[in-house]
Amino acid sequence: MPKPPRRPASGLPDKETLLRFLREAGEADKSDLARAFGLKGEDRRALREMLRELEAEGKLGKRGRKGFSEAGALPPVGVVDVVERDVDGEMYVRLVDAAADAPRALLVPDRTGQAGAAPGMGDRMLVKFERGPDGWEARMVKKLDVGTNRVLGVIRKSNKETRVEPVDRRSKDVLIIPQLLAGDLRDGDLVLASIERSDNRYGPKRGKILENVGREDDPRAASLIAIHAHGVPTGFSEAVEREAEAVELPTLKGRDDLRDIPFITIDPADARDHDDAVYAMRDDDPKNEGGWIVWVAIADVAAYVQGGSSLDREARAKGNSTYFPDRVEPMLPERLSNGLCSLKEGENRATLAVRMVFDKDGRKTGHKFHRGLMRSHAKLSYEQAQSAIDGIENGGGTDDTTGPIMEAILYPLWNAYHTMLKGRMKRSPLAIESPERRILMAPDGGIAAIVPRKSLEAHRLIEEMMIQANVCAAETLEQKKTPLIYRVHETPSQEKIFNLADFLSTIAKPWNKGESPTTKRFNKLLDETRDGPHAEVVNEVVLRSQMQAIYSPDNVGHFGLNLDRYAHFTSPIRRYSDLIVHRGLIRALKLGTDGLTDREIAELQAIAEQVTATERRSMAAERDAMDRYVAAFLEDRVGATFEGRITGVTRFGLFVRLDETGADGLVPVSSLGNEYFTHDDRAHALVGERSGQRFTLGRRVEVKLKEATPITGGLLFEMLSDPEPRDPNAQAPRLGVRARDRGPGGNGPPKRGTKRPGGPKPPSGGRPSGGLKGVRKGKRR
Template sequence: MTDEQGANQPEYEVTIPTRDELLAAVEAQAKPLAYDDILRQFKLDDERQHIGVKRRLRAMERDGQLVYTKANAYGLPERMDLKKGRVIGHRDGFGFVQLLEGGADLFLPYHQMQLVLHGDIVLVKESGTDQRGRTEARVVRVVEAGAQEIVGRFFVEKGVSVVVPDDSRISQDLIVPAENVNGARHGQMVVAKVVSRPSRRSSPVATVTEILGEHMAPGMEIQVAIREHGIPYEWNSEVLAQVEGIAEEVSDADKAGRVDLTDMPLVTIDGEDARDFDDAVYCEPDGKGFRLWVAIADVSHYVTPKSALDDEAHTRGTSVYFPDNVVPMLPEKLSNGLCSLNPNLDRLCMVAEMSIDGRGRLQKYDFYPAVMNSKARLTYTKVFKILEGDPKLQQQYEQQVPHLKNLKSLYDILKAARAQRGAIEFETLETRFIFNAQRKIDEIVPVHRNVAHKIIEECMIMANVAAARFVEKHQGLTLYRVHETPDDDRLEGFRSFLGELGLQLGGGDEPQPKDFTNLLQQVAERPDHELIQTLLLRSLKQAVYTPDNEGHFGLALDEYAHFTSPIRRYPDLLLHREIKYILRSLKRDLSGLDGGFHYGEKHMAELGAHCSSTERRADDATRQVDDWLKCEYMQDHVGAEFDGVVSTVTNFGFFVRLSDLMIDGLVHISNLSSEYYHFDAERHFLIGEHSRRVFRIGDNLRVKVKGVNLDERKIDFELADIESAGRVESRRDADKMTARMAASKGAKKGDRGKAGRPGKKPVKKSGTKPGKKTDKKKPSKGNRARKAKQAKRAQK
């Protein structure tokens, strides 16, 4: 009997109290309620009732609703001052509890982290304050175990087998008994399943479930990231069976009743390495403005609600793009085949047809299912060169040139409208890895956005706005792409920083996007513009998916929803279904509306949280792979010098981003001059006590690659010439700076993972690592032999 089975289940045919009734009984008591008292209060005399209520109580314990005390009684966590949260491990062995109810994180010392693993949901009790002012917590119970399959490297030392987790937030090594090795060899990357949880006296025990291969094998970084972040990468038999039943080409029956746009000169414009083409565009003059058609692959026709394909697409949430590799949301037969708008092939699509006036305002819009035939597969580079007047390309794409010029004219209008409403634009540089035949990195090259990128971006934004307005107009329900306004705390810190520079953010207590844009324009020529832009970006929130339309702050739009990429984003597929549902309710005389579906409010809220989560999961995984590849590349450049910019300042040094490669590395204070250094977290600088040399975000300097740690994905730099780095302040200014830091003593507690704050003791270069923790240091991962005695005891 599960905890949710009730009175009339045939297995027991007895009545037991519900969760609400049990909670009410415990709440009514002044102290925890004993198990025997529960039986008496509810008059549970039957042995089968005892079994049922015991299971339900255990389930309520597991979910954190009740706590089982040492006195064999059940109490309420909130009355015991217990809090529920997620464990966030740190590479140095300590950790934090991120409270599910919100609020400041609680600190878990090393000895408490030995009882849990990163990702566990736990009940904790506050236990005091440490020497650095952090509120400590004691683990009462693990409510829900985190990831039970852990990716790591397999080692054998003195007859003891261990798996060292690749995720540095998991500080415990996993002991692998001899019978659980399953063919793994020393140094290989493996997946290990935890079979015994850690305790005060023993490490966690695991069994090897999968051997990924040699540590430095080509593509290993992707295999590790996929498994470490729990990204689904295999198609189950139900999905494969459904895909097998889909035809290779669009049938005449599928085309019937749709609007025929096969003669319209729609084209796709994507990157050179793109394989799935989910959007095509065409526009023509319309009075003083333009009429724009954005045709999007009709994925909802093939991926219907509650099907095996839909279940898998929902689980994945998004395609995950790694360098030269992709884990798609949909099988290749759809993503690169039937749903990809390949040139000169009939394809089903959903069309947003829009009228835009001469001031870039959306006047009219309509949506309908259609069939199209792309007239060309163009790239951003080709379109840019065509618009620049490349004679060879203009001759090759002679028929498309007039339409591309129309798109450029439309873009000029939309660009002006974007500036008028004040949408925030950041000038960031991305990079691309160039691999050789052995999949080793030959070089890292910058990726420059040209006008063709921006044309497509503005067309897609317009279609997304039209889709959001269409749903809102007809009182439908979908997931909006919401970017909320910055919160007060972040704004306060940013304003304080600007004040130190003699700058001001307009807009009073509620700045608008235009105020941020005006600031960026104001500082564009300043030498510290990089610093200001970085901190401005950090003051903004992360965009999420939600059924509540709260606008998009960054784009300065009142309504915005993702419509244009249903091949690779699940929220777009949901929006297509809602649009079809609305069209059907309007009794449009069109076929092709079979994929329509309407979700309830509660279900849509759950979908929003899930899609936001899968998006973050994909971002984390791709960032991890990028970090690995950058470290691998820099291993061949130890000793080389590069120009860079200070990107982050901490109390133990500062990170430098190489200007050409966009690779970050740490200049540790132990590699600076031997003196005391003071750190100001609010103003983001380090200052030497005697030299008065200041290092700030945005400083340009030259560094030398000192070392690379691939296992921990760390790159260490040192200054090529410290005398020319940073800026030496006058004694008077330096005294003012340190006085301000002293005045801010005690500010901002509990920053997870940060090693220092303003007002703390200065860091000194000496024989010990600056910022040394007061917590017991975890055993070194490079010295497994010291743990042999404990490991053998665990195996027994």
């Protein structure tokens, strides 16, 4: 952390003096600068003009509402979000509400050496910024909840006091609840508490109970904790419920009658809402021999959720539905999400449908949108549809639902899909195979099993038809010159490609760093490694080399799908972005009076940023809940050994993914052995400073489960596999630096009075194996 700037000479500074002051201070606002230089009157006005000029020249950056800093610099301390993860699994953070010039920073462990739960994507935290040899580094001070004055915790009662212990192990805010207010609380209650102001600067803080959320031993506690920890909105206001109940059944007024088209829905077996239906038939146009007509019908949510209504405001605040293994927090009330906006079998439903035409080579040659009334002819699960197509000879077969519709509906759907596949293969979207796990809940609310999620052709059929419908929406709105929210996915950055190439060199797979990244080049790599020992980790690092998809009114294309224009249209029940696209189509095609308004068009940038943020909030909450469920499932297996693979090599330690459950846990770097292990980012390894032995990304290992904490979702492992031997081609390590900078064992905080790296050189030969004062051998735990 930089020292406070020296008091400058009084008087209006020149630009270089002003920038030098900001460089030392980290950041300052106009008032701070005026006071520091003793400026008044005309000099203050001249200072404001100088700041404007420096900002226009790109030498000055905004920080917050009023602050300034040197462009590309960061303040000594700041609140950040974890926004990116590299090939090794290292995390990068960015200042909350950062200006365009604010750089990202590498998140590095604190200097205490304590092994807490590792940070994850979307986490918000308070950090100290430092300039490292390779750029900015952010050292975590504490993880922040959605509201920093709130604590989600568990009640611990004793004869003398009632405490709230936070569920986040990185939080230090243990609260004391006054006994007069603790009468109804029980030991083990899960509560949301606020931190009360107190004149007492020392000792535990006082708290006030805001909400009794449930019980820590409730099997559903994982979802409850994730919901409250990430601020996921729950439930609906009375005004919204009243509006939902008041909506009326759809009629044919202003709609095309599509009820004779035999649409079917294909969804997960446990799906409660059905927002899309499909149908395909051969094109009888002689000019399109071998071509197909594919219909995709989507629930017409815009007919019920009017812009500016209470329904609309709460849907926008939620941004999207959030899915947990045991529950869903929906974007819309049940009356709509599971009722009038769900395309239920045999019931009339309002729809916005698109009729697409494909030629024999799978190229889309035209499309048209219809606002209509439809009726689903059958409801199928993915497994049900796939079994029917596979037939008895392939271990499947039809049932009472699929048997009667094989010839008229299912075979045409699959034949149309196989034709569409020709176009998809030419387009060559990114073909990452990322194995997913599914938690199966027991009737009592506990966890029955964690199983791989099957990937069926039925999944890919629906996915491709939805992708093409989304493309049609973007193309139509562009053609009609109607603003929209795109789903954009940028090309991987040069830095990410360099990191990927460095990793691939460690497994003898060449990648030309100067080659432009394309999906075809990535797919060639995936194909070459698909059946080899590195298939899983190559998939992982290719995935990490991609940018995060976002919503934006400005189109940069979708790299992963290899599409020039793409918008989300197919899930307006659960994504507000899709509802905006529906309203845009209604406006552009003059399909009603409930289309996109001028006010919404003016707010598209803000809406895009908001739905991007709510999507990430939901992803972080879903990930946290999954981690807690997995920890609960493994809690009674502490001490057991597991086979797995190193999927992350970071300064915090090694991330290992277990074969059996797909669970991810941490082997803290401080537990790896009797020497200091450093992160070699080029070799993607943790390397012993004395021995040169290494743990590398992608390596198969055996670990012991040391700790599983359901309330925090933490899994800690002990490494049982020995490290690989020194790489004979690797540069000899520079020894001794870490010991001077750290406390006992090399992993603790800097010792008082010791010098940072860059001071006197270590004795010849590096750090001795014993006898050096202040250094002890690490202990294998």
